[in-house]
Amino acid sequence: MKKLLITTALAAGVLSYAGGFRVSLQGVKQLAMAHTSAHAEDASVTFFNPAGMSFIPAKLSVVAGGFGAINKVTFQNLSTLQSTETDNPIGTPLYAAVAYKVTDDVSLGFNFATPFGSTIQWPSTWEGAEMVQKMELKSFYFQPMVSFKLAPWASFGASYIYAKGKVDWDKAITGYGGSLNINDEKASGSGFGFGFYFQPNDKLDLSVAYRSPIDMKAKNGTATFNVPKSLYPNLGIDANGQDKFKATLPLVDEYTLGATYKITPKWLVSADFNYTGWSRYERLTLDFEHAPVGNQPNDPTVLVTPKNFKNTKTFRLGTQYMFNDMIAGRLGAYYDESPYSNENFIPETPSFNSYVITAGLGFKFNKLGVDIAGAYAMPQSRQVNNTYYNFVGQAKAKAYYFGLGLSYNAF
Numbered sequence: 001m002k003k004l005l006i007t008t009a010l011a012a013g014v015l016s017y018a019g020g021f022r023v024s025l026q027g028v029k030q031l032a033m034a035h036t037s038a039h040a041e042d043a044s045v046t047f048f049n050p051a052g053m054s055f056i057p058a059k060l061s062v063v064a065g066g067f068g069a070i071n072k073v074t075f076q077n078l079s080t081l082q083s084t085e086t087d088n089p090i091g092t093p094l095y096a097a098v099a100y101k102v103t104d105d106v107s108l109g110f111n112f113a114t115p116f117g118s119t120i121q122w123p124s125t126w127e128g129a130e131m132v133q134k135m136e137l138k139s140f141y142f143q144p145m146v147s148f149k150l151a152p153w154a155s156f157g158a159s160y161i162y163a164k165g166k167v168d169w170d171k172a173i174t175g176y177g178g179s180l181n182i183n184d185e186k187a188s189g190s191g192f193g194f195g196f197y198f199q200p201n202d203k204l205d206l207s208v209a210y211r212s213p214i215d216m217k218a219k220n221g222t223a224t225f226n227v228p229k230s231l232y233p234n235l236g237i238d239a240n241g242q243d244k245f246k247a248t249l250p251l252v253d254e255y256t257l258g259a260t261y262k263i264t265p266k267w268l269v270s271a272d273f274n275y276t277g278w279s280r281y282e283r284l285t286l287d288f289e290h291a292p293v294g295n296q297p298n299d300p301t302v303l304v305t306p307k308n309f310k311n312t313k314t315f316r317l318g319t320q321y322m323f324n325d326m327i328a329g330r331l332g333a334y335y336d337e338s339p340y341s342n343e344n345f346i347p348e349t350p351s352f353n354s355y356v357i358t359a360g361l362g363f364k365f366n367k368l369g370v371d372i373a374g375a376y377a378m379p380q381s382r383q384v385n386n387t388y389y390n391f392v393g394q395a396k397a398k399a400y401y402f403g404l405g406l407s408y409n410a411f
Contacts, residue, residue: 017149022252022276023065024314024336025093025300026113028405032360032373035268036331038207038258040197042369043099044408048256049195049209050145050157053099053107058409061265064096065371065405073120073350075384077127077393084126089119105149111159113141116251118244131389132348133179138166139251143193152177153201162216163251169348176235178227188251189216194336195256207258213280216249223291236290236301244289265322270332272316278339281309306388306389308344312337328362330373338382345384345395352379352397360403369407376400 024035026199027044036405037048043061045052069091086409116139124133135204193207223343225231225241225320237243254277260270285304291299317331345351377399384395 012093023069023093023115023117025092025401025403026095026115027063027157028065028067028360028371028373029330029362029405031067031375031401031403032330032332032358032371033320033364034268034272034356034358035270036258036260036316036318036332037256038197038208038260038270038272040204040205042409043097043109043111044095044405044407046097046109046130046143046145046159047095047113047141048258049197049207050109050143050159050193051147051197051209052154052207053101053109053113053145053147053157054105054149054155055197055199055205056099056101056107056409059101059410060410061099062097062409063345063405063407064094065403066092066094067401067403068092068103069118069399071118071377071397071399073075073347073395073397075126075128075347075393075395077177079392082127083118084123084128087121087123091118093117107147107157109145109147111141111143111145113143114139115141116165120348120350121345124172128347128391130174131171131346131391133170133172135169136167137349140164144300145288147191147197153196153199156194157197159192159218161191161193161212161301163189163191163216165216173225175228175360176227176231178225180226181224183223184218184221185226186220187216187218189214189251191208191251203262205258205260207256209256209258211254212258213253213277214251216251218245218247221245221247223288230360235327236288236292238290243291245291246287247285249284252280253277260335267321268319270318270320272314272334274316276312276339278309279311281307281339283307308341310341312339320362326364328364330358330360330362333356334358340381342385343387345382345386345391346389347391347395350395350397352382352395354379354399367409367411369403369409370382371407372403373405374400374402 026047040052040055050099095113097111117137121134143159147157191212191214255275258272263372288301296302316334358375379397
C-alpha cells in the first residue's frame with residue numbers, strides 16, 4: 001500500500017508537468033474574439049500561424065501582453081458530503097512577438113508564449129492530499145520563424161519551437177508519515193510549426209496551421225522525501241532524502257482551421273476549429289535512479305502508469321466592430337472539451353468540458369495599439385469516478401480571465 005501511494009502520485013505530478021492543461025491565452029485581441037486565429041493585423045498572429053506574418057500591413061510589428069487567470073475548483077465527497085475548495089493564486093501567462101518584412105515576399109519573426117501551465121493549491125490535509133497539495137507548472141515556448149509569400153493572396157510559414165519547463169509539486173505520503181516534493185526546472189524539448197495563410201480578396205482571411213508534439217526530456221528530476229530518516233534505506237534515497245528520475249514527457253500537437261470574413265468594412269466575424277492530440281497520454285513511464293517505487297516486475301525502479309487521454313475538439317466564434325477609426329469592440333464564445341473521462345479525472349490538473357464567453361476593446365493611437373479583454377468560463381460539473389486513485393465524488397469549477405496587450409506597428 002505504501003508503494004502504491006508513492007507511485008500513483010509521482011505519475012500524476014509529472015504528467016501534469018507534461019502539459020495536461022492547455023492554456024488558450026496567447027493574444028489579448030484574440031482572446032476577446034474567442035481566441036480565434038485568422039487575424040493578420042500585427043505580430044500576435046505569429047503564435048497561431050507563422051504564415052500570417054506575410055499579410056501584416058506593417059513592415060515592423062511588435063506586440064506584448066499578459067493575463068490574469070483566476071480559477072477555483074471544488075470537490076465534494078458524495079458519501080461524506082465533505083467539500084473542499086482550492087485556494088489558487090492568480091496565474092499570469094505572458095506573450096511577446098516581433099515580425100519584420102525583410103522584403104515584400106519574405107518575413108522573419110519571433111514569438112515567446114506560455115501555452116501550458118497553471119498553479120493549483122488544495123488544503124494540506126484534504127482527502128486528496130496523497131495526490132496533490134500544491135502544484136506549480138510553467139512552460140515557455142521560444143519560436144523563431146519565417147514566412148514566404150507564394151502569391152499576392154497566399155503565403156507559407158514555418159517555425160522552430162524550443163520549449164523549457166518547470167514543475168514544483170507537493171503532496172502528502174501519510175503512509176510514510178511525511179510528504180514528498182517533485183521538482184524539475186530543466187526539462188526541455190523541441191518541435192516545429194507550419195501553416196498556410198490566404199487572403200483571396202479584401203473580405204476573407206483563411207488560416208490553416210499545425211503545431212507539432214514535443215517530447216520534453218526530464219533527465220535529472222529530483223524527488224525529495226520528507227520522511228523519517230529510518231525509512232531512507234527502504235526507499236533507496238540519499239542522505240538528503242532525495243532521488244533522481246528520468247522521463248520523456250509528451251506535449252500535444254494541435255491542428256487549427258481559422259476564417260475571418262468582413263461583413264462590412266467595420267464589422268468582421270471569425271471562426272476557428274482546433275483538434276488537439278491528447279491521445280499521446282496513453283501512458284507515462286518514469287525511470288528512477290535508485291528508489292524501488294515502480295511497478296515493473298523486472299525493474300522496480302521503473303513506473304508505468306496508464307492515463308487514457310483522448311483527442312479533443314474546440315469550436316470558436318468571435319466578432320469585431322469598429323465604432324470609429326480608433327475604437328473596436330469585440331465579443332466571442334467557444335466550447336472546449338476535456339481530454340479525459342470522469343474515470344480518469346485527476347485533481348493535479350482538473351479539466352472540464354467548458355463554455356467560455358469573451359469580450360474586449362481595442363484602441364489605436366497612430367502606431368500604438370492598446371487592447372483589453374476578459375473571459376468568463378462555465379465548466380460543466382463532473383461525476384468523478386477515478387478508481388485507479390480511489391477518488392470518487394463531484395467536481396465543479398469556475399474561472400475568469402483578463403488581459404492587457406500592447407502593439408506597435410511601423411509602416
